[in-house]
Amino acid sequence: MAHERRITSFQRQSSGDSAISSGSDDSCEYYQTDIYELLPSTLTKRRWQQTERAHGDGSCGDDLSPLSRDWDLRQPLKTLPLCMQEKRNLRDRRHLERLSIGFWASWRQSQQIARRRLKEQVGRFISGLLPWKHTLHKIEGRFGVGVKGYFIFLRYLLCLNLLTCAIITGFVLIPSLLGSNKSWQNISTTTFSYVDIFLGSGFLESSPLFHGFYKHHGENSKCLDTALLFLIGMATILFLSLVMIVRRMVVGYKHMWLMGKHFSLRVSYKVFCSWDFCVQDPQAASLKHSFIRNELKMDLEEQNFHQKVSQRSLKQWVCLCFLRGVLNFVVLVLLAGSFFLIYYATTISREKEIQDSNFRIVNLLIKYLPPFTITVINFLLPQAFSKISMFEDYFLATQLNLTLVRSIFLKLGALGIYIVFTSKGDGLCAETEFGKEMYRLTIFQLIACFCNTFLIVYPKRLLAEKYPSSKFAKMAGVQEFEIPLNVLDLVYSQTVTWVGVFYCPLLPAISIIKLLAIFYMKKLIVMRCCVPAQRMFRTSSSAVLFQFVLLLGLMMSFATIGFYSNRTSNGHQCGPFQDNRTMVSVMDVCVKTLPGPAQSAISYITSEAFIFTLILAEIIVLTFFVSRGRANRKAIERLKDMLVMCSSDKRYLVKEHSTMLRRQHRNPRAAEN
Numbered sequence: 001m002a003h004e005r006r007i008t009s010f011q012r013q014s015s016g017d018s019a020i021s022s023g024s025d026d027s028c029e030y031y032q033t034d035i036y037e038l039l040p041s042t043l044t045k046r047r048w049q050q051t052e053r054a055h056g057d058g059s060c061g062d063d064l065s066p067l068s069r070d071w072d073l074r075q076p077l078k079t080l081p082l083c084m085q086e087k088r089n090l091r092d093r094r095h096l097e098r099l100s101i102g103f104w105a106s107w108r109q110s111q112q113i114a115r116r117r118l119k120e121q122v123g124r125f126i127s128g129l130l131p132w133k134h135t136l137h138k139i140e141g142r143f144g145v146g147v148k149g150y151f152i153f154l155r156y157l158l159c160l161n162l163l164t165c166a167i168i169t170g171f172v173l174i175p176s177l178l179g180s181n182k183s184w185q186n187i188s189t190t191t192f193s194y195v196d197i198f199l200g201s202g203f204l205e206s207s208p209l210f211h212g213f214y215k216h217h218g219e220n221s222k223c224l225d226t227a228l229l230f231l232i233g234m235a236t237i238l239f240l241s242l243v244m245i246v247r248r249m250v251v252g253y254k255h256m257w258l259m260g261k262h263f264s265l266r267v268s269y270k271v272f273c274s275w276d277f278c279v280q281d282p283q284a285a286s287l288k289h290s291f292i293r294n295e296l297k298m299d300l301e302e303q304n305f306h307q308k309v310s311q312r313s314l315k316q317w318v319c320l321c322f323l324r325g326v327l328n329f330v331v332l333v334l335l336a337g338s339f340f341l342i343y344y345a346t347t348i349s350r351e352k353e354i355q356d357s358n359f360r361i362v363n364l365l366i367k368y369l370p371p372f373t374i375t376v377i378n379f380l381l382p383q384a385f386s387k388i389s390m391f392e393d394y395f396l397a398t399q400l401n402l403t404l405v406r407s408i409f410l411k412l413g414a415l416g417i418y419i420v421f422t423s424k425g426d427g428l429c430a431e432t433e434f435g436k437e438m439y440r441l442t443i444f445q446l447i448a449c450f451c452n453t454f455l456i457v458y459p460k461r462l463l464a465e466k467y468p469s470s471k472f473a474k475m476a477g478v479q480e481f482e483i484p485l486n487v488l489d490l491v492y493s494q495t496v497t498w499v500g501v502f503y504c505p506l507l508p509a510i511s512i513i514k515l516l517a518i519f520y521m522k523k524l525i526v527m528r529c530c531v532p533a534q535r536m537f538r539t540s541s542s543a544v545l546f547q548f549v550l551l552l553g554l555m556m557s558f559a560t561i562g563f564y565s566n567r568t569s570n571g572h573q574c575g576p577f578q579d580n581r582t583m584v585s586v587m588d589v590c591v592k593t594l595p596g597p598a599q600s601a602i603s604y605i606t607s608e609a610f611i612f613t614l615i616l617a618e619i620i621v622l623t624f625f626v627s628r629g630r631a632n633r634k635a636i637e638r639l640k641d642m643l644v645m646c647s648s649d650k651r652y653l654v655k656e657h658s659t660m661l662r663r664q665h666r667n668p669r670a671a672e673n
Contacts, residue, residue: 076116077090077091130155131155131158132151132155132519135151135523136148136151136152138527139151139523139526139527142281142527143481143526146483147481147483147526149483149543150481150483150486150487150490150522151519151522151523153487153490153546154490154515154518154519154522155519156248157490157493157494157515158512158515158516158519160241160244160494161494161497161508161509161511161512161515162512163240164237164241164501164508165506165508165509165512167233167236167237167240168233168237168501168505168506168508170233171229171230171232171233171236172214172229172230172233172234172505173208173505173506175226175229176208176213176214176215176226177208193360195360195361195363195364198364198368198440198443199363199364199367199436199440200435200436200439200440201436205432205436208505208506209435209439209504209505209506209507210432210435210436210439210503210504210505211429211431211432211435211502211503211504211505211574211575212429212431212432212574212575214226214230214505214575214576215575215576215578226576227576227577227586228586228587228590230576231583231586231587234501234502234561237501238498238554238557238558238561241498241554242551242554245547245550245551245554246551248547249544249547249548249551252543252544252547253544270292270296270299271292271296274292275288275292301395301396302395305395320393323391323392323393324392324393327388327391327392330388331385331388331406334381334384335381335406335409335410335413338377338381338410338414339413339414339417341373341377342370342373342374342377342414342417342418342421343417343421345369345370345372345373346370346418346421346422347421348366348369349366349367349369349370352366367440368440368444370418370422370437370441371440371441371443371444371445372444374414374415374418374441375444375445375448377410377414378410378411378414378489378492379448381407381410382403382406382407382410382485382488385402385403385406385407385410386399386403389402389403400484403484404484404488404545407484407485407488408488408549408552411488411491411492412492412495412549412552412553412556415492415495415496415499415556416556418437418441419499419556419560422434422437429574429575430574431502431503431574431575432503432574432575434500434503435500435503435504435507436504437500438496438499438500438503438504438507439500439504439507439510441496441500442493442496442497442500442507442510442511442514443510445493445496445514446514446517446518449517449518449521450517450521453521453524453525457479457525457529458524458525458528458529460479460529461479461528461529479525479529479530479531480530480531481525481526481530481531486522487546488546488549490518491546491549491550491553492553493511493514493515494511494550494553495550495553495554495556495557497511498553498554498556498557499553499556499557499560501557502557502560502561
């Protein structure tokens with residue numbers, strides 16, 4: 001008796017057939033084979049269709065082949081989720097359609113393709129103009145994307161300061177230089193001294209570097225004067241900085257939400273997909289191997305840690321909580337002691353100032369006592385916080401995050417204490433004196449980075465290379481580039497720039513020079529002296545934290561400038577807000593010179609009714625984005641379900657294929673028939 005041979009055709013399902021975004025199929029195509037009728041995904045789709053038809057939403061369209069999908073003809077083939085053969089067929093189909101349409105339609109399509117290619121080429125050209133592109137590629141090849149992220153963040157701050165300098169030049173510097181030449185006469189009468197470069201005194205004090213240079217030059221106009229342009233320029237700088245930081249933080253938060261705590265990395269992903277293909281150096285490759293191995297060990301340690309935590313007794317918990325309380329008290333004592341040292345150094349610097357020109361070097365040391373104290377504290381205490389967190393018996397990632405939070409509080413708190421006690425001065429020009437303090441703080445940061453590079457790190461590396469067997473070289477070890485602490489240094493530096501830009505308008509230009517020098521010094525440290533850090537650091541999870549700290553620094557600058565918004569100059573002729581004028585009074589005078597409709601519009605914008613309307617509009621916009629986020633979250637969950645069903649289909653097919661092979665092996669004659 002001849003057995004009828006059952007032939008089953010396994011047809012590959014295209015991505016267009018498997019894309020289900022809202023619970024309904026893009027087509028109602030069914031594979032009329034026994035094997036596909038029994039697939040778990042087919043049964044699930046049937047249940048979905050029955051449910052939708054019961055509610056009146058399910059409708060079956062015409063049967064569509066994979067090549068008759070509504071792909072956008074203007075979309076490049078390389079961006080379509082199709083296999084190579086389907087892309088070739090689609091390309092031939094587009095060519096035939098282009099021949100069948102009219103001349104003008106074909107010409108418009110060709111022009112659209114040409115414009116798209118031109119846009120891509122211009123984008124590649126502009127990306128090639130970014131500074132240090134090849135250098136960053138080398139750093140990424142040897143140390144991975146983590147260290148590269150630090151230099152990209154530095155480049156971002158450099159571009160931000162370049163934009164700030166352009167705004168200051170257009171709104172503040174050029175109108176002041178064209179307004180009057182009286183200020184330059186004060187510069188020509190002062191004597192030059194190299195100590196003035198570090199102190200910000202002498203010829204620099206009466207230069208465009210500081211607040212006191214910008215006098216009131218608007219005698220012919222009550223509105224368009226130096227004070228208003230100065231205020232508009234500073235407000236533009238702070239507003240653009242706020243927009244750029246918030247945008248960068250939102251983008252980073254979306255990436256962290258997708259790949260952070262809501263996305264669990266499986267062991268299989270870490271084994272098969274965690275290799276960084278940018279690594280080129282063999283030594284860096286071996287370090288990357290050890291990095292992946294250490295990450296797997298970290299997962300095992302985390303499991304052991306949670307198991308150990310679950311097995312702790314009540315006595316152990318009480319002892320551990322007591323120890324953590326003592327260590328947190330020690331941290332508070334260290335923070336309070338550091339803040340007191342900053343206050344004490346600031347008091348000595350203000351009270352012990354020597355006016356005699358014969359003691360300029362001594363006066364230089366006294367003036368740099370607060371920046372020296374802040375720099376030393378910011379260097380030593382984060383290391384102490386790292387050691388303290390090791391005794392608190394937290395997990396390694398928690399220890400790192402706790403050290404970061406304490407370091408952030410230290411750096412911003414130290415700067416805040418310094419600003420509070422420095423802004424209480426009431427000299428001949430208090431704003432210029434405050435600008436000098438921020439100027440000296442910026443200069444000393446550059447000096448500290450130079451000394452750390454060429455007096456500590458680089459000589460230690462040379463000693464280790466020349467005398468590798470010496471005890472001192474073994475004790476000193478090698479330098480590790482700690483990404484979080486270095487990024488916090490950049491955040492602290494940019495915060496100083498924002499705080500001092502109102503009182504030292506050319507401080508962003510000095511920051512550009514400082515960032516350029518820091519880039520090349522850090523490049524020397526990384527490429528010549530450092531090895532990758534052994535402690536785990538995930539840039540995706542900490543990028544939002546760094547942007548948030550940068551936003552806190554910007555808020556600190558808002559608060560500092562707002563302190564002077566209603567403060568008069570106490571009769572001292574200094575800066576654009578002289579003659580006992582404030583920012584609010586300058587704006588009131590300008591508004592009164594405008595026509596009546598403009599005054600009414602400004603009055604309405606500053607009223608409570610407009611604020612209520614603005615808040616209502618913000619609520620509507622936020623509600624829209626929240627609703628869209630929930631819809632995207634549901635789509636992501638549906639895609640995850642699809643992936644699970646695809647894996648179920650694969651397991652089912654493998655099972656059926658194995659069963660068929662076993663049947664053929666048991667009864668070969670029946671298989672031949």
